[in-house]
Amino acid sequence: MPTRLLPDRILLPLIVACALFMENLDSTVLSTALPTIARDFGVSPINLKLALTSYLLTIAIFIPASGWLADRFGARTIFRLAIVTFTAGSICCGLSHSIGEIVASRILQGIGGAMMVPVGRLVILKSVEKSELVGALAWLTVPALIGPVIGPPLGGFITTYFEWRWIFWINVPIGVLGLILATLYIPDIRGEERVGFDYPGFVLSSFGIAGFVTGSTSLGLNLMPWPYVIGLLLTGGALLVAYVLYSRRIANPILDLSLFAIPSFRASVIGGLLFRIGIGAMPFLLPLMLQLGFGLSPFQSGSITFVSAIGAIAMKFVAPPLLRRFGFRTVLIANSVIAAIFIGMPAIFDLATPMHMITGLLFVGGFFRSLQFTSANALSFADVPQARMSRATSLTSVFQQLSMSIGVSVGAIALELSLAHTGGKITVETFHPAFIAIGLISMSSVFFFMKMPRNAGEEMSGRRLKPKPLAPDPVTAMRERA
Secondary structure (H helix, E strand, O other): OOOOOOOHHHHHHHHHHHHHHHHHHHHHHHHHHHHHHHHHHHOOOOHHHHHHHHHHHHHHHHHHHHHHHHHHHHHHHHHHHHHHHHHHHHHHHHHOOOOHHHHHHHHHHHHHHHHHHHHHHHHHHHHHHHHHHHHHHHHHHHHHHHHHHHHHHHHHHHHHOOOOOHHHHHHHHHHHHHHHHHHHHHHOOOOOOOOOOHHHHHHHHHHHHHHHHHHHHHHOOOOOOOHHHHHHHHHHHHHHHHHHHHHOOOOOOOOOOOHOOOOOOOOOOHHHHHHHHHHHHHHHHHHHHHHHHHOOOOHHHHHHOHHHHHHHHHHHOOOOHHHHHHHHHHHHHHHHHHHHHHHHHHHHHHOOOHHHHHHHHHHHHHHHHHHHHHHHHHHOOOOOOHHHHHHHHHHHHHHHHHHHHHHHHHHHHHHHHHHHHHHHHHOOOHHHHHHHHHHHHOOOOHHHHOOOOOOOOHHOOOOOOOOOOOOOOHHHHHHHHH
8 A cells, every 4th residue: 555645534535525526517517518418419408308317316226235335345346446437437428429328328327426425435434533534524525515516617618618528528537536546545445244135125225216316306397297207206105115114124124224223323314314405406496596587697607606615615624623612413403504594595685686795695605504514424424333334324325315306306396386476487586485495494404403412423523521520439528528
């Protein structure tokens, strides 16, 4: 193993961040380029939505298997395989000349993406001391928040001044760099015991999640007829219920729901799901509001929303001392309310609102959203035993995927209802109810964080509550009185 220029708590997150940034950037950049790609293929942009949904569907199917694969074959092997698969899929996307080819290529990307994030996070959780994990995981929050905000302006720039195929080919150097660094520095972590693959659980959970994610993502976006959407939601829900019943009867289910017996894990995952609904809706609603409501160009709106990423970067230096000083419970309760207010803040914007005020509020909002994102992510693993860490990463990844797709659906449905009320005319005010809705949903997460014990995650935060003073020894007390 070569000499490390940086400690593991910084080096490993930066390596994983290469993969995470590549995945997050790719999805948002593609959305901007869809009309141009559709024109080249001679099809409707609506038909090309399959390139987006096929990717999300593939990730939903393969995420549950990521933890088992890492335990069985080693985290370094699976992480490198994920990078290679995603990069190969990117190359194939750039070489595509039809809908069928680009959908197949996006499926290949999805297989890689489903393994990259959970396995990369697992490497960090098993390699870094718990007291240093908050700072380490903060590095992963930054690309997760930067990708969606710089994607639209970057996609518009590439599509306008270059060929759309470069949207996919820019992943190649990032992928090569990530592969080299992973080979040199990622430790070969494996599970402590070998267990068989849960095939029935994989089928029930994967297709249940896929049906639910596809159905919820389609709500409000008119991607398919309503009967199909309802059918997907009901089928996905039924499969997930069947999986819950099935998982209680076996020793090593592919998604270990018994982790919810850990109070800090339960609060962070369920509370985090509600909060991330707002985060998932923001990249969908805000660019639309700036472009359709304020009349800005895609590049202008992307430049404004980018400031929230700068706020996210600033948070990285503040989260560890804040959690050390106040603890997870206090920070998550207070910040749930503050961050949710900023998520709903665009509901007060109108055409008279100065752009510098909008930019400033988005910057501050990005800081608080990132603080909540990082704190909830870290708390998920604070009290999970090392032997169950791979199962915890798979389960949290599933819930994060669900929350983001639900967020887009909630935003789209609220927007559709608002449009119906205004007779189909789009103005800045049309978006106000949607932002109020996602702000309130995100704020509801506070009720789950309030149920946590006061000392939740104290080892990870580096905070120790003062012990109660011991009763004085009777003999010593008598001598002191004498």
